[in-house]
């Protein structure tokens with residue numbers, strides 16, 4: 170797209186002409202705006218704006234969107250680029266600084282840990298605030314951490330490693346909670362909500378022995394406080410009973426009975442080849458007014474700990490004919506015996522597990538597409554923490570060590586969706602694709618988190634979280650065997666008015682990320 174050339178006064182035009190001659194980044198000292206993103210194809214999924222504009226930013230907010238040329242202290246030339254709201258990820262387990270930097274290359278400007286959540290909530294927010302982040306961050310209050318604490322007497326640390334360590338014990342996974350225990354679990358979650366958590370993280374699938382009444386009490390708490398319950402459903406299984414379908418029915422029942430808004434994480438990995446039936450169930454429930462939202466990521470493999478409940482018992486059958494070879498550790502497939510050994514010795518180790526094979530089967534690609542493109546669904550990454558030799562990579566490390574490992578979704582979810590679903594296979598239009606990565610996730614949260622009303626939009630008054638990318642070249646590069654590869658094509662990634670990616674490169678000392686947190690009276 171060509172920029173419209175509008176003359177707005179001789180003096181200004183002359184100074185702009187001088188500034189323009191100095192390359193992609195133009196300084197115009199004393200300009201009206203802190204930052205201008207100039208002449209990009211601006212797409213706002215809420216208003217339907219799709220045209221060449223310049224965006225003027227002051228104090229971290231968008232103050233002007235104009236056909237006219239704008240003066241700024243810094244002007245970033247977005248000619249030929251798509252300018253859109255920064256991507257909002259509702260599902261980001263990797264909450265360390267290196268993980269956040271990888272996400273910035275993928276266009277993510279807000280990455281929230283809502284599925285697992287954390288406890289204590291203040292500890293997690295304080296830790297991240299002390300370190301600083303290039304992108305915005307936030308947490309839900311973890312039902313699972315509360316349950317582990319209650320059942321095992323373990324003290325939650327505000328870190329995901331607490332969940333990995335708990336894999337060595339099993340009592341919290343399979344036993345019912347007594348009424349007194351339920352009351353204390355609820356009290357622990359409620360404390361997290363009082364500390365500003367964004368909802369309740371419900372990793373139901375990791376403790377499928379919980380009782381129906383416990384689940385209902387959690388949903389009632391979500392409804393009473395007015396926050397979503399972010400749910401990894403109880404079962405991942407294509408055969409009855411205890412099927413994925415049954416697990417989605419449980420969500421429908423909880424939403425109907427409590428009035429809570431329930432968000433279903435990774436519809437793809439828990440529905441697998443049962444997505445046609447599950448999609449019908451969800452369309453019916455949503456059509457009758459239940460507050461259920463969904464998300465998915467554009468990969469046919471998931472990632473979890475090797476000791477997870479879904480790999481126990483008759484798991485091969487439940488996962489639709491899976492084998493140990495479908496599970497990989499750092500790119501190496503297991504055998505039956507190495508899998509059993511890892512489950513016994515290192516149950517908290519992160520692995521990759523192929524639940525669909527879209528690269529080998531057109532039918533599997535169709536199943537994945539149905540989950541990823543479920544009407545009204547968000548794109549969310551389920552991005553994992555990065556590890557090296559089994560140890561988490563934390564602190565001010567960049568670039569990541571060569572052997573750094575995580576599921577490739579931790580680096581490439583959003584650019585992969587843009588490349589595969591928007592550009593190459595044209596499954597969705599660009600505005601619709603962007604809507605799933607920006608406005609929809611903002612809307613999922615904004616009823617309970619007013620901050621989110623200013624995100625996911627390119628509008629006057631919105632937070633200046635923006636991406637500017639080249640649609641012709643934007644792409645993921647991370648693979649299952651070589652995940653440590655940043656995405657390409659994001660020319661600028663701007664968070665709260667500050668560029669964290671400029672000319673495709675990380676601005677290492679830019680840490681403008683802010684906490685997304687509920688204000689609690």
Ligand SMILES: [Zn+2]
Nearest residue numbers: 284401434435
């Ligand atoms: Zn999950």
